[in-house]
Amino acid sequence: MIDRLRRVLRVARWETARAGGGVDRRTLLAALALLLVVGSVVGGGLAAGVVGLDVDRDVYRVAVEDGSSYAEAVETAPALTAVPVEGASLGTSADLIVRDVRGVPADGGGSNGESTVVGVVVSASDTEKGEAAAAEFREAVEAHNERLMAAEENETAAFPIAVTLRYVSRTSGVDGGATLGGGGSSDGAEGDGGSGGGGTSDDATGGGDEGDATGTAADGGESDDTDLAVPSIAGGTFGAATVGSPGSISPPFPFVSLLLAFVFLVPMNFLIQAYGSSILDERTNRRGEPLLVTPLSPVEIVAGKTLPYVALAAAVTTLIALAVGGGPLSVVAVFPVALAFLGATFVGAMFARSFKELTFVTVGVSVLLTTYAFVPAIFTNVTPVALVSPLTLVVFDLQGEAVSAGDVLFATTPMSIGAGLLFALGLGVYREEDMFTQKPVGRKFLDALAVRLAPVGGDAHRGRGAGARGRLRALAPVALLTACAIPFVFVAELMAVALLFALPVTVSIPVLLVTIAFIEEVAKSVHLYAGFERGVFARTDRVAVAVGAASAVGFFLAEKATAVVQAVGLTELYVGRAAFGSVAGVGGLSVPVLVALAFAPLALHGVATAVTAVGASRGRTRYVLTLALATLLHAAYNFAVVSVHG
């Protein structure tokens, strides 16, 4: 074991030296300089986003009295800077002048009749900058009011809610209007020195029924005088359109954390370019042939060549985690993603015939894995679907939220196993007979699968391992290969769930059920097709049924592993139940029914895969047709299960 590790490290050391030697010093320096510039720009941008650095700081000068209620709003707005109102003139020393209007209110202004602020006059210079300053001032006042209300202990008073109930007849249907809501509007241009706008009360009559208006007017009056009214100036200076920057957007998802999590994925794209090129370089002009004659095994060679890139990915991930404030959880979460990037690239580089094809492979890998990692993470705070992606753990980590060990396992295990299986798939063709041939990617894929199978049936295999035990031994790799496909099936199905769950159920469920049926039927049969095409299996119906049954058993047993989805509550979603229905909600059923339900999938898989295997034994066209037939059969079964489960 130690010898093996030492050999791997030797290859890794030389791979590092080679990779470094492939770039001359000047190019390396230029690349480093470019990286530094890009890093500075990106880092600066991120820092700005994190610490709130605004490039438009102190752009507009607002003349406002020190004691004015608006002074604090101006001071807290980054784009505004307060200047003394005395001597201020529009266009020269100020872009905006805010003057309080004082007077004695109509009710006498209190017991002593003192003058108080009864209004405000905002003057803006008649220029584009003046208009922009006015718009910024309006936003600043609104934001100030929001802050004050958010700080208010009595939230009901701060955020009054008006509910309008409207009764409608059962026969009349529901109109398209809103049935809830009717937000309180804050108007406050009354110049009363800070009366928050009350909620509006709408009377609504239900069609035909007694329209009982129960709208409540949550009065925001009696608010203290620090609650500013938003000024309104005739002439439309403050129009409906407001000026804002991306920094003022408050989307309903953890924007900053997501953005920072995405940064983890960026270096992967560069990494797989270098790694893919290195692997393909071994295959170009048979350059790697001498390595295959050394005492090293293909596993040691590939491990040695991959190790520097894995180490680099780990180092970069750790550095990014440190830079953006992530912890070990971020590194643990991103590491399987890096492995998946490298594993998929390895397979692609083993299958690609040229650097041109490799480019398509790396772009495909990048898009697919980035989508898989990023899209579900958008819903981090919304739904358990988000845990499909390891990047969600990064978002949680950056938000300082705790996650359970189950969550970590659920989010990282499929990708980790998938990465391992991808490496195993590529290793199948890491031998002289396959790695230097110029076969199309599809045929290489079939070769990689076929090399893992054992001969079944036919004259060539008669007498070898004869008897039931021999036949079982020959069928075992079929079941094993199917079982190995489960992580990919799982990932593909999770991906389908993540992409479809936002759609209306009437659309998402049928599409999902057919998609899942197709994914599973392909997973159960593609290696059978490879076996027949490469002459590993004899082309007889008997052999087809046997390998089909073996594949079904392998799938049935491995599928039970998907029960892990319950651990994270994915089956609480309707689409989650549809996708993973077999492991969800079977409580309350009798034992015979439970047994029947448990083995029904086996019967389904057995029949469907045998049909596809018979098609595969008769050529590509028949395989495609029987695959479609099996998909429809499987989808029909899925519909039935969903109907039963509800």
Place this chain on the structure above:
Amino acid sequence: MIEVAGLRKTYGEFAAVVDSTFSVGEGEVFGIVGPNGAGKTTTLKVLSGLVEPTDGEVTVAGFDSDDPEMRRRLGFLPEESPLYEEMTPRSYLGFFADLYDVPSDVADERIESALDRLQLDHRERRLGDMSKGMKRKVAIARSLVNDPDVLVYDEPASGLDPVTTDSVLQFTRELREAGKTVVFSAHNLYHVESVCDRVVVMNEGRIVARGSVDGIRERHGETTYHVFSDVAPSRTDALAELADDDVGDLADGRAGESDDATALTVEVGDRFRTAVPTMAAVEAVRDAVTAAGGEVVDIRTREPSLEDVFLDIVGRPMPGRYTVGTSDGSADEETSERTANDPEGAE
């Protein structure tokens, strides 16, 4: 040192090597010759452990061909010289020595020694900037970094200029003197003839002849008699009969170019040369020359080259006697009357 018994290698329906059996002794230089697609390279790859045989047994230095220990005792030179072009000869050879667990001081010594013997001076130049001959020398040096007992060379002088070729062949002879076992294939039969102790001739995946170069020549080649005369021999029935049998092709392939001579005669300077296969034919030519008013000025014999033998065995569909291999390796002296281009029949 090498034992191959009943080797068969198929790719799908295609049989690259069929029922191949031979053995190579220690310190022997063993050649495998044959036309393109004969199975030479596949055989060498099986010997080096690169390709797994479909059937049969292969042992090298006492180890199975898939045993990593066998690879420690073997140096392989593929037909092309694919190198890591960003490396220098020293770093490249150092890398492979490292993979074979050769201590660095020993590796340095071996590398310098091999490069000295191969007369490669540019040891710190990038391999990508080197000529094909230089790269070939580096590849040969690579096959020696682990000080192997067995060397498997596939077309070692392929595509090299005559000077480099001669250098490579001389190096192969030195390896034999150093006690190494060398198996190599070549298209250029002169190369095989000049360095090999024994050869096998392969055609369409089968061994169709085997033995020492002299032995094969003796069995398969025929001595040609060149009769030089001052006038071209007149046409006689006896010479016409020889011409019909295409015997002239055995001489130099230029028969029939001279209108003044028989189909067996070519004009060489101020003399005429007539090539015939037997002494009886020589007498017939002498008579014909005399009848034409001239005289025979010289008679020489020409021994067949391995190339002649090769063409005889695999190049033409003519009946002949040749040895065939059997699974027990005892067929060296067996003969067959079937055509060499009929491998099925040859078996």
